[in-house]
Amino acid sequence: MERQNNIVEQSKLVVAIKANNSKVLQQLYQENYKKVEIHIVNNSGSIPQAQDTYQEAFLACYQNIKADKFEPNSETALQGYLFTIAKNKWTDYLRSSQFKKVQGMSEGISATMKDEDTIPVENNLAQLQMNATIDAFSRLGNECKELLKLFYYEKKSMKEISAEKNLTSASARNKKYRCIQKLKTLVAHPK
Amino acid sequence: MNHKEAMSVQFLEDAERYLNGAMTLPEKTAYDEKLNTDPAFRSQFEKTKALILGIESAVLKEQLDAFHNTMESETPVRALRQTNKSTYIWLGIAASIIAVLGIFLFFNKSTSTDQLFAAHFVPDPGLPTTMSTSGNYTFYDGMVNYKREEYTVAITKWKSLYTKKSDNDTLNYFLGMAQLANNNPEEAIVYLQEVLPQKESMFYNDVHYYLGLAYLKAGAVEKAKRAFQESKKAESNKILTELN
Incomplete structure (x- = not known):
């Protein structure tokens, strides 16, 4: 019964994440960081590397939830999922040529690291496209960033946004469309 | 359109x-x-x-x-330290050191203060590092070095803050800790003593213990005993038993 309740809790968590509930996202982030830091620091990493790897994993986890690639099936499923993604990302880094170049002696480490639960770290075209979009967004002007954030992330209606920004509804709609077009152009033209 | x-x-x-x-x-x-x-x-x-x-x-x-x-x-840093797993790792390290010491004692009854120090001294694991608050940047920057066991670098960075914050308990505590880890017990004692008057400090409990270890390393056994007696840590009692 308790297990059932916990799975219900997990489903609620997933719904809240899909709705970009900032408080829930923040809590998920903060409650699971330390474990990842300990793992990475104990496996040849530094604290800044732990933070970077964790943030990458957190975003990947978020994107997989959004894309319905994650279904909770146990009471701590999501937390475990996040940890596994981070751990696999770190294992990939330790096996990478970049790490070996820095270390010059990492044989022992990479040979002893094994994937326990393999969640593939997506490195395909879709992921590259995603990274390009994230990068393009950071190059948008502030006005567009703000408008897209209010509409797509905070899920405010165009009516609320036009009131907030003192725009007519038609002009807010038009602006949003222009910003999307601008974003698409930036995605197609990486820095 | x-x-x-x-x-x-x-x-x-x-x-x-x-x-x-x-x-x-x-x-x-x-x-x-x-x-x-x-x-x-x-x-x-x-x-x-x-x-x-x-x-x-x-x-x-x-x-x-x-x-x-x-x-x-x-998050209160102290609370975090007490609940996070690294504490257990440190405890694990401490436990294995004690075990090794036990075996050593079995074969060699005479232990010098230096050996006692080496067997018990595990530096404080340090504080979580944040790089955001510009005011504390140098301190946390030093903390990154401290955690990497680059004690000399940490000491240099922290000393640069010392003129402005010579009464700060956190700064004194970690400067003392880094000096002790760097085999400078006399320097360590100076900094650790600065924390003693600050009874509300979150380092207050630990500082007696580390001060005891610093005296032990410096060969001042009586002072070490007094410091361990003040400390409420279980470790202190163990060392006192061994000293007596």
């Missing part, structure tokens, strides 16, 4: 309504049907969906550093 643009706006807004679950049932059924039968339409929809997820991810990404930094400033 020309016809083509108007079509494009319409497509975008339909896709948004579909994704937000804002369509009526007949609308949704028709939309699903089109997705299933028109590959070009589906491909355009998938691109739009990915673009929107990209926007959401970008906004979330910009918030992650803030999540990270509030975690460290809102």
